[in-house]
Amino acid sequence: MPLIVSFVSQKGGVGKSTLARALAAVGATGKLKVKLADLxxxxxxxxxxxxxxKQRGTASPIDVGAFRSFDDALADSEAFDLIIVDTPGHTSPSTGTVARASHMVVVPTSATIDDLYPTVLLLRALEEIGIPQSRLAVALCRVLEPSEEKVARNYVAAAGYELLPGFIPERASYRNAQNRGQALTETIDGTENESADALIESLLRKIAGQSDRTRNWSGD
Ligand SMILES: Nc1ncnc2c1ncn2[C@@H]1O[C@H](COP(=O)(O)OP(=O)(O)OP(=O)(O)O)[C@@H](O)[C@H]1O
Ligand SMILES: [Mg+2]
Structure with a gap:
């Protein structure tokens, strides 16, 4: 059974598609068969x-497709190692369906209270429908200056959750890379690549920490 990692948020523009693409690129580079499902x-x-x-001819292939429903996204997926689900910029009843079926649910957020507040609301809602904190990863993105990290970590900790180690700064190099079909870890700037690698590694460590339990998750 493939590993399913979904990216969800109540608010748009927080970095779901950006992190989903970075995880896809890292997974594919690591020789995983990756499906990136755009809902x-x-x-x-x-x-x-x-x-x-694809036009760039990037070496590690990623199977990217648009799907009207999560069920459609999962169809014919047995051959894949990793299914990454990029959801729309709002929640809906299908958010719960996606989250319940995911081995890890990633909630990206910026460091503004405007974004942190709905992030905590969503985390609580996901816990209420039975998603344990061990399957919730909160990723700090679009950080404009280092001092924002502390504010965000304190806010999320006060709410009883934890941000993944590391963060993604807001940088033109990331935008330019994505415009060219590359990921956060594939920019022309080595320092920015390292920041992105560090956050994706944190996410992978959290996912790996779950791996023993993945066999029981299909039906819960
Ligand atoms: N770290 C960053 N630095 C610079 N630009 C970024 C960064 N992260 C995301 N962006 C840009 O911000 C915008 C929103 O990011 P993204 O599309 O990943 O968010 P999203 O949560 O998927 O949005 P939506 O909810 O609309 O699907 C995009 O234009 C993206 O290229
Ligand atoms: Mg998006």
Missing amino acids: DIQQQTSVRWGKAR
């Missing part, structure tokens, strides 16, 4: 990025 039929951010990536 945002209107924007298709990940799908358009996948086309740009």
